[in-house]
Amino acid sequence: MNASSTGQPYPPPPRSVRPAGRRRVRSARVDFLVAKDDLHRCRVAEAAERELEPGQALLSVDAFGLSANNITYAMFGEAMSYWSFFPAEEGWGRVPVWGFAQVIDSRHDSLGRGARVYGYLPPSSTLTVAPVRVGEHGFVDGSPHRAALPAAYNSYARVEADPSYDPRHEYAQMLLRPLFFTSWLIDDFLDDGGLLSADVVVISSASCKTASALAFLLARRGHGGVLGLTSSRGAEFTRGLGVYGEVASYEEISSLPGGRAVFIDIAGDAGVRDAVHDRYREQLAHSAVVGATHHDKMGQLPESLPGPRPAFFFAPDRVAKRAREWGREGLEERIAEAWHPYVEWTGGWLQITHGSGAEAVERAYLDLLDGRIDPARAHVLTLTTRPP
């Protein structure tokens, strides 16, 4: 087991592609599990790999990214059904992650071994899927327990047909793609709703990757009023990103510049939210609840909160809307067009911490859970050390 940091942001990713024709020797599946009632309690369990049923395929989970986003999946595991994607034994959950996987066994007529895909995965060594709508772009997991869950999380994209894929940027894709995807959807939502005419777009937890991706997109549009709110420890880093018109600390909210404002709340911190609403009051055109990086400071929504009621921004709802209007491919192409320059930009500051093995996964998870986060860094992990 090891965890190492690279000085270079994006060294060439490791490959674990097995010859497509060779059948994998079955072993036990390894799962990283978290107690649903105490997110600090975690363990690694082994479960016997079940024989595939007709129509199923077995994916090896090759590598995945881990950031505050995954902690939010765990925090809202019950409320938002995040625990339901990859069920585990009673009382335990598998925190969803994004990463790359490979089909290593298949009893599906249209999906052969060797296909490499990107998608929503468990922190496990393998995942059994029941592919439906299999095509050159990938497939959807049609497993019955996923049928009622948001469709945006059930698709697996074949790397060779994915317009956002670049083999040089696999690490960035695992870490940043779901975050950038959300930021792109927020940027699109603001445009769609006529909210970009606001004088100020206030973004909390400005040092986090979701926030800076949104600021990057807004800066690209030429919006000069993007204001990042961050902790004093994150201020220097956040200013250095160069995508915010202004950066202020949480203590400075009462003296933020005036005008018509939009609030994109990624911190989920009740004190910050209340102070922003109090600063802008009826000048606040919209207040979007996006994240909860400060999950230890969430609080009740006061009835007396000035300005609009905060509205939850749920990315899959926007995906469904735009996929209806543009087709899923039309949406993917638009996002890819913005993704490539964004990834090039992150290459200038994002440092990746690599880890493999159960201990490395647990350490990274607990560090994130407890807020030991350097905004310039992010984790790329593998649960098992596989033979080359």
Ligand SMILES: NC(=O)c1ccc[n+]([C@@H]2O[C@H](COP(=O)([O-])OP(=O)(O)OC[C@H]3O[C@@H](n4cnc5c(N)ncnc54)[C@H](OP(=O)(O)O)[C@@H]3O)[C@@H](O)[C@H]2O)c1
């Ligand atoms: N609604 C959606 O569909 C959607 C989709 C994607 C992501 N999100 C959300 O966006 C959020 C950001 O995720 P990310 O992966 O981009 O984050 P990240 O880069 O890993 O976040 C790091 C930042 O979180 C803040 N932070 C975390 N713990 C803290 C603590 N204990 N004390 C103080 N600050 C702490 C710090 O920001 P500051 O110091 O600047 O506050 C830190 O720089 C997550 O909550 C995620 O769920 C939502």
